[in-house]
Amino acid sequence: MxxxxxxxxxxxxxxxxxxxxxxxxxxxxxxxxxxxxxxxxxxxxxxxxxxxxxxxxxxxxxxxxxxxxxxxxxxxGDEEHRPVRPLVGDGASRACIERNDRLLSTVLDNVPVSLWEIDRNGIVTFQDGKALAAIGLERHQFVGKNIFDFYTDTVDLRRALAGEKVHGKRNDAGRDWENWFLPVHDGNGVGWVIGLSLDVTEQKHAEDELRAKIELIERQRHVIRELSVPIIQVWDRVLALPLTGAFDSGRADDITEELLAAVEKAQPRFVILDLTGIDVVDTTTANRLIAIIRALELLGFTGIVTGIRAGVAQAIVGLGIDLVHIRTFGLLRDGLRFCMRHLTAPGPG
Structure with missing residues (x-):
């Protein structure tokens, strides 16, 4: 001394x-x-x-x-872990310190964060930030107290005191937080831990609302797809799919997906594709229909095409599309009668 x-x-x-x-x-x-x-x-x-x-x-x-x-x-201590500290003693250095204090105060007063620091013994040396008010705490409320006396979930804190940088998210006091625990080294190891907690409650709520809207849109889209692919069980072990409107590649994919899922679940013997609502058939449309029939046959089901009107039949012939291996009928009821007759006939049909 x-x-x-x-x-x-x-x-x-x-x-x-x-x-x-x-x-x-x-x-x-x-x-x-x-x-x-x-x-x-x-x-x-x-x-x-x-x-x-x-x-x-x-x-x-x-x-x-x-x-x-x-x-x-x-x-x-280890220079890699030491913050840059301005030298004190001239006007420029004092201005630098005042600027840093001004920047820190502006952030803490306006951004929903809580910034704190403890020493190696767990004594809180700094505690400030706008976010504290959201959970009913005062600024500097715990300064001078040991954090282990009032903070129960200390796993991340102890990891930081052991020298590990920790980052994570959690819900605490009814708020959602993104937390950082940053060890600061001195000549004897970790001298301090600086903690930053960002209140992301509003962001989390916005993300949850967006996720809910996306899920609603997906459900609505699924309903629309089901309505656009009206698969009907018209008889025991007979499914019918009336096709109407445009039959482009996107809709063809949806129809194939929904139809194959339906037949796998219902296990019918016959599947009727009714073209009564199809006004125009081109090469692409015909090939897509044939692909659907072949996919059904690969799964062990019999595909039948009905509702082929004169104009559609003429177009198919003119395009040179071979439907010789596909059972076709002019009317849906004729196709249904065929299915019923074979289902009630004795022995394999």
Whole structure:
């Protein structure tokens, strides 16, 4: 311990109501706080200079309106983990410090975040941010207290104290948070852990609403597809699919998918494709119909085409489409009679 002699004007101590010992304590505390505020010493060193414990020194800082969290210039250690700390002593450096404080205050006052810091012993040295109000906490409420006394889920915190950077999301106090736990090293390992919690509740709600809308659209799309592919069980082990309107590639794919799923579930013997509502048949349309019939046959079902009108039949012949291996009927009822006759006939039909 180094002793320092200070000359004080006569009567000064009496006017302050202090004796020599009290004056010395005040001087040590004032010097420690000033050097800490100017980032010349660490919080631990400042507490030692003041002759106080870490918690007592933090409490003194709070009483006098000095932030307990400061980046210091005297913490040795791994340069990779040390933040850049401006030198103090000239106007430019002071302006840099003031700018950093201004930037930090602006963020903490306007962005829904909670920023905090603990030392290696778990003492909270900084706690601030707009997001605290959303969960009923005051700014700096826990400064000077041990985080392990009030924070129960400490798994990520202990990982950070062990030197691991941790990032994750969780729901806490009815809010959704994205959290970062960042270890800061000094010469003796992890000296502090800085935590940042971003309130993403509104974003999460927006994502949930968007997901719900997408699911609704998909359900509606499925209903529309079912309506556009009206597969009807017209008799025991007989399914019918009336086709109407345009028969493009997209609709052909939907029809094939829905029809194959239906026959696999119903296990019919016959599937009737009724073309009564199809006005125009080109090569592409005919080939798609043939592909559907062949897919049914591969699964062991018999495909029948009905509702081929004169104009459609003429177009198929003119296009040279071979339907010789496909059972066809002019009317749906004729195709249905064929199916019923074979279903009621004895033996294999």
């Amino acid at each position: 180094v002793q320092v002699l200070v000359d004080v004007p006569e009567g000064a101590l009496a006017s302050l109501g202090e004796d020599a010992a009290g004056f010395a304590r005040e001087m040590r505390l004032a010097a420690a706080m000033k050097w800490f505020e100017l980032r010349r010493v660490s919080q631990e060193r400042a507490a030692e200079i003041a002759g106080l414990s870490s918690a007592e020194f933090i409490d003194a800082l709070r009483r006098l309106g000095v932030s307990p969290s400061q980046e210091t210039a005297d913490a040795p």
